[in-house]
Amino acid sequence: MSKAAHVTPLQRVSVAEAAAWHHVVAASTAHDLPGVPTPDPGQIHAQLTQPALGSRRLTWLATAAEGAPVGVAALRVFTSPGQEHLAELELHVDPAHRRLGTGSLLLSTVLAACLTEDRRSLIAAAAADSPGEAFSERWGFRRALTLDHLILGLDEQPEADLLQIADTAPAGYRLARWTGTVPDELADAFAAAKNAMNDMPVGDLDYGSVAWDADRVRAMAKVIADRGDTLLTTAAVHDDGTMAGYTEILLPQGSGPRAQQYDTAVVPVHRGHCLGLWVKAAMVRQLRAEHPGVVEVETDNADDNVHMLAVNHRLGFRSYRRTHEFQLDLPAT
Known part of the structure; x- marks a missing residue:
């Protein structure tokens, strides 16, 4: 596991932190999902700062030794009756910084939060035949549903x-x-x-x-x-x-x-x-x-x-x- 990346929990997401998040998501999306529009910075800022329906969001930013953003993770913790067991993961690593342990470090942090939040099910989405699919399977996630876009x-x-x-x-x-x-x-x-x-x-x-x-x-x-x-x-x-x-x-x-x-x-x-x-x-x-x-x-x-x-x-x-x-x-x- 790389010691170069440092994971920081985000409390109240600042404009600079939202910009860093957007940088990682844009790079990840362009590499893994060519042709899929990248959310613009305003969308990312709103996603990170505005309340969600029936859930709350925990977020983390991974930075390299020099402070550059290299990965992000969000855990959506569902709060509505009937879904209190559930959490949903979003995780991105800048392609230029993959295979260095950043994704594993972020996921380990998320799993610790799931235990604290008393969750029994963690769901995540990954494009078919993508690095995210291989990463999920390596960590023991099981394929539960396939979506046709x-x-x-x-x-x-x-x-x-x-x-x-x-x-x-x-x-x-x-x-x-x-x-x-x-x-x-x-x-x-x-x-x-x-x-x-x-x-x-x-x-x-x-x-x-x-x-x-x-x-x-x-x-x-x-x-x-x-x-x-x-x-x-x-x-x-x-x-x-x-x-x-x-x-x-x-x-x-x-x-x-x-x-x-x-x-x-x-x-x-x-x-x-x-x-x-x-x-x-x-x-x-x-x-x-x-x-x-x-x-x-x-x-x-x-x-x-x-x-x-x-x-x-x-x-x-x-x-x-x-x-x-x-x-x-x-x-x-």
Whole structure:
């Protein structure tokens, strides 16, 4: 293990520390995920300084002998009922400083924190066939889920096809749209629909479950707004007032060209009416009309989520990379 790297826990992240973090993440992303946009410095600063929903974050910075940043680690400690056993790892090492023990030093520090926090499951993501995958396996993480990442070029879906899908409302349903916080009159219905995500495929991950209510969906929107991002939601509302399904798109701060798909879900009793395809097509149409600076959307699906993969392929999404979710089962304290 290298003695050159020194690990420092970050308490209140300063502008300089956020810049150092961004330096490491940018170098790591460019090396391991060519073609994947690097978060800009403002996004990194917001991620490190703004509260997260249902969790808190512990962070560490590794520096070389001369003080240069060479690695970072973050531990997301989940606090919501149903997930108090869980923590999530993010770890990056500058490619120029790998194979020197920095990653192992950071992970050892994180594992000690997991014991202090009484966690039994640590999850982490790594691109398929990447150094992160090999590192995870070397440390005893087991592969628990594979995600297929897909990209949609917003100019690739023929307009006529998109209009036909978006304009064909299933009988008994109407669209609702909002930016940011859900309207008060839809908050309870939206929270009920959010709970449909608890049956999404998670492979062998010990992910737990989250109970959504109106307060939690409002808190989620506030977290996103406070870090400078924009959340767009399109929902299918049944004639009886229940929310049957929805899709969410995140526009990262800085108005970059790539939007991120957040949740898409259809409530079980409303499945079989092509609602997922309908709301996603309506969202794509909205992005084209109202956000011309966005040229593509990225999403990911579990590789066994056959239905949602079919919906995305129907809309023109194409697979472009894969990620493995790993889990390390921690000893009980």
